[in-house]
Amino acid sequence: MSEKLEGNILVTGTNRGIGLELVKQLAEKTGEVAHIYACCREPAGTSAEALRDLTNQYPGKITLIKLDTSDEDSISAAVQAVSKLIGAGGLNLLINNAAINQPASPAPLSATRKNDMMDVYETNVVGPFLIAKMFLPLLQRSAEREKNKGDEMSCSRSAIINISTIISSIEKCPETFPIAQMYSYRTSKAALNMLTRCLAEDFKIHNILVAAIHPGWVRTDMGGEQAPLTTQDSVLGMLSVMSSLSNKDCGMLVDWQGNTIPW
Template structure:
């Protein structure tokens, strides 16, 4: 079985879905040559499990990246570029995000802006800064079509960002979070349209409602199960699914 991609970068990989993505990629039957596991504070207490993984698997490289701090994104690009040594980056997974449960009563402009900064501006800036390395990977692949093994940007979205399904908001208002994921979906579609001609696939994925700090213990899905599904979906992506909004089982979701 061919690896999903030779080089993969994951943001927010110190816990939750990001950490499990790195773990399953590293422990899979055909692991990528490079797994760039990025997080805000790799040396801090929250990075311990990720540090242990990196100590066990030499292809897991720990890199600092805070999606709202441009200097750290640029520094991460430099580290990745030097480690890839002239080769491109195949797969960027914009996973890191924050939640906010603010209702109409509690929401304040600062909260909206802070969530947008992390969940929308952050992933877009990360994609923009890694674009030269993604383009390089697409060029090297020298093949028709689009895929994660060639060059791809995956944005971790949420069903909560679906405008069509938004009538359920009274159960969970989350104005900043829902609006940010709807915006991230639009960013994904714009990137997909603009980057398909340079051979880069862009897709938004909803991981399901998952037992993580964000999803809480009430969630029905384990992180292992969600990530197994996500990795299977990623390996199936093609020209037909660039710009799509899919869930962890590959089902198309309403915008």
């Protein structure tokens, strides 16, 4: 069954790429009761110009929030800002989209330094970990508000979606490794998958759904020009998948078309 995405929705890394398109389609497709908290590192900077234009196209629907996923103080300030704006309401959907991939692809062993491993882990794993931990009270509040739904979980009730990748799959490594080694990136996303699984186990008692989604190979700064998918098609697919997720999908890794990816 598919449920319309509604309520308070927060997305990280929204000034470009998939994050920007997520905000655009969420603003287009959700109804009047939805509000989008679009996070980025510099909401007032030149890198957020497209996001500010989008905000102006949908008056009252999108609020820009400063959030750097590699900075705990920044996450804490974002939690405070969102809590204040939401008031008695909760957070229905949190999408951990922001991520980095360094060094540039194909990132073989010889080109990957200790700092790349550490920086990528901090942004792609520690960030989503802290964000989940610190936004938990707001997610719990929205899950509690729909007590009448019993233990039914969904992205419209209360959920965390971590944007992962097919190259995080350990089982698929023999087929994906020759295309892109990406030591730092793929190990960080494998850790993000385990974080997803742990949070799913931990938060199911609160009826908060946690899952990971692979967006496909998408034409963005990260995905490059050769990528076959547009951000529009990837996000259209992912939002449709999100609106169909239920208890059976909690703790799973699926792709933008809803297919399960093996760990």
